[in-house]
Amino acid sequence: MFMNFPGADASCSLGCVITQLEAAGFEVKNIDVLGVHYSVTIYRWYKDWLSNKSKVIAKYEECWYRIWVYFFRILNYCGTPRGGSAAFHITLHKNLNAYHRIKGVKSHTSIKVTPKRKKLSKEICSMC
Numbered sequence: 001m002f003m004n005f006p007g008a009d010a011s012c013s014l015g016c017v018i019t020q021l022e023a024a025g026f027e028v029k030n031i032d033v034l035g036v037h038y039s040v041t042i043y044r045w046y047k048d049w050l051s052n053k054s055k056v057i058a059k060y061e062e063c064w065y066r067i068w069v070y071f072f073r074i075l076n077y078c079g080t081p082r083g084g085s086a087a088f089h090i091t092l093h094k095n096l097n098a099y100h101r102i103k104g105v106k107s108h109t110s111i112k113v114t115p116k117r118k119k120l121s122k123e124i125c126s127m128c
Contacts, residue, residue, distance in 0.1 A: 014088055027095040031088055038087035039076075046072035 018028060049056060049068055056065045 014086075017088075017090070021090070021092060025095055026092040028090065028092050030091040032091075034087040034089055042072060042075045046076055 014031070018031075021028065046069075049065075049072060053065065056068075
C-alpha cells in the first residue's frame with residue numbers, strides 16, 4: 001500500500017526496514033510497537049478533520065478534504081483497529097565501534113516488572 005507522503009511506503013515490513021538500516025551501518029537499540037496508539041491517533045485526526053470541514057476546504061480545497069476523509073476511513077476500517085497496519089518507533093545509533101551499548105542504562109537489572117495479579121499457587125500450576 002503506497003501512501004501519499006513523500007518517500008512513504010507502508011508495504012515495507014519491519015524486517016525489510018531493519019535490514020536496510022543495518023546495511024547502512026546502524027545498530028538497533030530499541031523498537032516500540034505503537035499500533036494501538038496509532039489507531040487512536042488516526043481516529044482522533046479523522047474526527048478533528050470532519051469537525052473542521054469548512055476550515056480545511058477554505059485552506060486546501062474540497063479535493064484534498066475528500067482525499068484525507070477517504071484515507072482516514074480506510075485506516076479506521078481496515079488498518080489500525082484490526083491489526084492490518086502498525087507503526088513502529090525505532091531507536092538506533094551508528095555502529096562506529098565507539099558507542100557504548102549500555103549508555104543510558106543504569107544497570108541491566110534496572111527494568112523491574114510488578115505483576116498486577118496474584119501468582120498462581122503451586123497446586124494450580126501442577127494441574128496445567
